[in-house]
Amino acid sequence: METLRNRPAETAVKMRNRAWRLPSRRQLAGLFFVLPAVTFTLLFFIIPLLMTIWMSLHDWPLIGTPSFIGSGNYDTLAADRQFWTSLGFTIRYTLLVTPPIFILAFVLALLVNLPLRGVGLFRTAYFIPVVIGLGASSLLWVWLLNDRVGPFNTILRQLNLLQGSLVWLGSFDTALFAIIVSVVWKTVGFTMVLLLTGMQAIPQEIYQAAMVDGASYLGRLRHITLPLLRPTIALALVLSVIGSFLAFDQFYIMTRGGPRNQTITVVYWIFNNSFTYFKMGYGAALSLVLMGFLVILSMLQLRLLHREISY
Amino acid sequence: MTAHSLFLGRSLTWRRLVSRLLLYLVFISLAVIFLFPITWSVITSVKPPAEAAAIPPTGLPSRITWDNYLKLNEFGAGAGRYLFNSISVSVMTVVGTIILSTLAGYGFSRFSFPAKGALFLMILATLMIPFQSILTPLFLILTRLKLQNTLPGLALVYITFQLPFGVFVMRNSFDTVPRELEEAALLDGCSSVSLLYRVMLPIVLPGIITAGIYAFLNAWNEFLAALIFMNQQSMFTFPILLNSVNTGLYGAVDWGALQAGVTISILPSILMFLVLQRYYIQGLTGGSVKA
Numbered sequence: 001m002e003t004l005r006n007r008p009a010e011t012a013v014k015m016r017n018r019a020w021r022l023p024s025r026r027q028l029a030g031l032f033f034v035l036p037a038v039t040f041t042l043l044f045f046i047i048p049l050l051m052t053i054w055m056s057l058h059d060w061p062l063i064g065t066p067s068f069i070g071s072g073n074y075d076t077l078a079a080d081r082q083f084w085t086s087l088g089f090t091i092r093y094t095l096l097v098t099p100p101i102f103i104l105a106f107v108l109a110l111l112v113n114l115p116l117r118g119v120g121l122f123r124t125a126y127f128i129p130v131v132i133g134l135g136a137s138s139l140l141w142v143w144l145l146n147d148r149v150g151p152f153n154t155i156l157r158q159l160n161l162l163q164g165s166l167v168w169l170g171s172f173d174t175a176l177f178a179i180i181v182s183v184v185w186k187t188v189g190f191t192m193v194l195l196l197t198g199m200q201a202i203p204q205e206i207y208q209a210a211m212v213d214g215a216s217y218l219g220r221l222r223h224i225t226l227p228l229l230r231p232t233i234a235l236a237l238v239l240s241v242i243g244s245f246l247a248f249d250q251f252y253i254m255t256r257g258g259p260r261n262q263t264i265t266v267v268y269w270i271f272n273n274s275f276t277y278f279k280m281g282y283g284a285a286l287s288l289v290l291m292g293f294l295v296i297l298s299m300l301q302l303r304l305l306h307r308e309i310s311y
Numbered sequence: 312m313t314a315h316s317l318f319l320g321r322s323l324t325w326r327r328l329v330s331r332l333l334l335y336l337v338f339i340s341l342a343v344i345f346l347f348p349i350t351w352s353v354i355t356s357v358k359p360p361a362e363a364a365a366i367p368p369t370g371l372p373s374r375i376t377w378d379n380y381l382k383l384n385e386f387g388a389g390a391g392r393y394l395f396n397s398i399s400v401s402v403m404t405v406v407g408t409i410i411l412s413t414l415a416g417y418g419f420s421r422f423s424f425p426a427k428g429a430l431f432l433m434i435l436a437t438l439m440i441p442f443q444s445i446l447t448p449l450f451l452i453l454t455r456l457k458l459q460n461t462l463p464g465l466a467l468v469y470i471t472f473q474l475p476f477g478v479f480v481m482r483n484s485f486d487t488v489p490r491e492l493e494e495a496a497l498l499d500g501c502s503s504v505s506l507l508y509r510v511m512l513p514i515v516l517p518g519i520i521t522a523g524i525y526a527f528l529n530a531w532n533e534f535l536a537a538l539i540f541m542n543q544q545s546m547f548t549f550p551i552l553l554n555s556v557n558t559g560l561y562g563a564v565d566w567g568a569l570q571a572g573v574t575i576s577i578l579p580s581i582l583m584f585l586v587l588q589r590y591y592i593q594g595l596t597g598g599s600v601k602a
Contacts, residue, residue, distance in 0.1 A: 023424060029503050030422025037415035037474050038430050044449065044471035045437045051448035108341070116334065124588065125342040128349070131584040131591075133532025135550035136576040139557055139569065140352050148366040149566045151351055185345065190595075197596045246441050249534045253554055267443045267535075274447040275539055287444040294441060 052284045052291075060281035073285035082261060083286065086269040089262065094244040097180050101240055102233075104184060105191035110221075112192070113199050123196075127189035134186065138253035141182040145169060145254075172262050175255050179263075183250060187243070191236050198232025199225060238298050245294060266290050349577060356380070356571040363567030379567035380575075386561045386568070387552065388545045394575070396462060396541075397531060397549040403466035404530035405523050408473040412522050413515070415474075416481025417507050421493070431482070438475040446539055453540055460543045468540065469530045477522040480594060484518030485511065521594040524587050528580055549576055 023031065056073055060066040077083055112123040129137065144152045145168040156162035168178040202225065210220050248267040251257060257264040257272075264272070270290065274283030355363050356379050358372040363379060384390040418424075419431050449468060450459070458464030488511055496510045512519075537548040547555065553572040557564060584591055 026422060026503075027424040030418045030424040030427070033418030033422065033503075034415045034424075034427075034430060037411045037434060037478055040411060040467070040471045041434050041437060041474055044452070044468055045440075045445065046433065048445040048448040048452060049440065051451070052445055055448055111334075111338065111341075114334070116331070116338075119338070122338045122342055124585070126345050128581055128584070129345060131528060131580045132349070132577040133534065133550055133580065135532065135534035135554065136573055139550075139553050140348055140573050140577075142557060143352070143355075143566060143569060143573075144348055146566075149364055149368055151368050154367050185348070189345075193592065193595060242441070246443050248443065252534075252538075253557065256558075270443070270447070271535070271539070274450070280447050280451070283447045287447060291440060291444045294444075295439070298439070 052287050055281050055284035056288050058281040060279075060284070062278040062280065066281065069281070073282045076282060077285055077289065082264065083266075083269060085261070086264050086266050090245060090247065090265045093176065093180075093247060093265065094241055096176070097183055097244050098237070098240055100180065100184050101188050101191055102237070104188050105195055105236075108188065108192040109195040109199060113196055123193075127193060129186045130189040132186070134249040135253060137182065137186045138250045141178070141250075142169070142254055145178050169255050170259065172259055175259070175263060179250050179254055182254070183244075183247075187240070191240060194236040194239075195229065195232060198229045201232075202228045241297060242294060245297065266293075349581075352570045352577075353574050355567065356574040358567060360565070360567040363570060364565070379565075379571040382565060383556075383568040383571045383575075386556055387547070390549075390552070390572070390575070392545060393547055393549045393552040396546060399462045400466050400469065400537075400548060401527050401530040403463060404469040404473065405526045407466060407470040408477045408526035409519055409523050411470060411474060412477030412481045413507075413512075413519060415478045416483075416485050416515070416518070417511070419478065419482045420485030431478075434478050435475050437471075442472050443535060446536060449536075450539055459540055460546045462546070465537060465540050465548070466530070468536055469526070469533065472536075473522070473526045473529060476525060476594070480518050480522050481515065484515040488514050517590060517593070520587060520590040524583060524591050525594055527583060531580060 055066070057068060057070060058066040059069050059072065108126055112119055112126070144150050147153055147165040147167045152168070153162060153165050156166075166174065169175045206224055206228075207220055210224055215223070246267055247265045248271065251263050251265055251268055252271075255263040257268060266286070267290070270283050270286045273279045273286060354372065355368075357375045357377070358369070358379070359374065359376050360378050360382065362369045362372060380390075387393070415434070419427065453459040453464050453468070456464070458467065492510060492514075493506060496506050501510065532550070533548075534550050534554075537551050538554070541547055541551060544555075549572070553569065553576060555561065556569050556572060
């Protein structure tokens, strides 16, 4: 790329400037173009990031002066039963929501990849819930699931799957199940499109060769599609797991953390500490731990899937 | 892919016809499942309020009314106010994201300057850190800058969250513009700025649309940051208003009005996606697969 750019005249200018250690006009122009984006990132991302570390070492109320307490917040964290409950719940939710998303997305991707007339229309239909907000979709599902005015129970009754009425969001198991259903509905299209893109990138010739050798549909799926789809699956898995680990909207709106604080996720617990109890130093410490978890999570996943690929 | 052999070539036999019909049945059933919640919410929003709140729920509306929308307008400072908030923040986010990403994309693609690689990496790396984990200090910064509970304040935050994607997309867009075009314009005495504006902008327009549609959807749909930074009732964004309706801030939950709100909230996203689908998918596959 560099060689393309450096016409002789410019190279000479550049070398002269390097000796003077002064940026050329053209270099200044480049800096000028990226400056606004860099400033925004520094001011509203890098500085808050560094502040998180600083704040986590303080008792930091909303009003009044913060006081340095060293590892105090982390000691609190280690003994904070709600934090460990939240972490356990978040992991459990992530483990429960990921498989249905992937299995369904894979089947859907296979379906919408069929060379049928009008298949694009169906692809769009399955994708539509992805573009609406998680807040709006959670509110939509609160109503769908409502035991008195929602259509969900009525439909189940008509199908003879339910008698009487069920307050889905009232108890832990049914609430978790209902939220998983709503999240699968909302996000499966995203994974479907990622997998579909990966499938379409696999050369047709490989399938044709396998067919000549008499491989069945399932055989081709198992020995060609799945192995060649690994990188795509890895990417989709990382995105999906991280998304689930950061869950907030659906629990804040649909269960409000209940019943008995059992559905408070990690982000929800950070939110409560920082913005309900205004223990902002503690909120910052929790945030850092969350950050750490996510970094480990994505590295672990990439490593695992990478090994499988080379295997 | 593999199904080519199943469905193309040779004439249709009975078996093929039946299997194809069955497949369409599967496709249609799935579409019904995916679209039912949205459709039913829209239908409920135009029911007379008594039918929208009926126990057990009724079927199709006996007549179509806008009453639920009018009732939604009675909450808090009026739905219009919250719509205005959401629209302004979204427009500011889209415009800001496009301007900043285009400038930075141009700079990173076409110029060399000190610390270029490091600066580019810094912007992209923010993608790996969840914004949820920096909201606590961000709240303090916005309060200090007197930007908390202001529409531009929220837009600034949203723009920053959009930058890694936007800058990445725009850098790639500029990378595809042929050098010859640029050199010809420079020979004609074009300055860097007018080169960007007159020659390159039309070529990178697809990238701009992609960055813009993601900026809009994220700003329009975002919940957590808006919940934290806009805690004054008159400054709520639309999703926060709807949550307040649901939590009973304005009295018993009005299910018809809530569905009117949900409809208002989801239709712009869906319409935007349907119209600009091509650019949206480009961003999804190109952006994420390469990143």
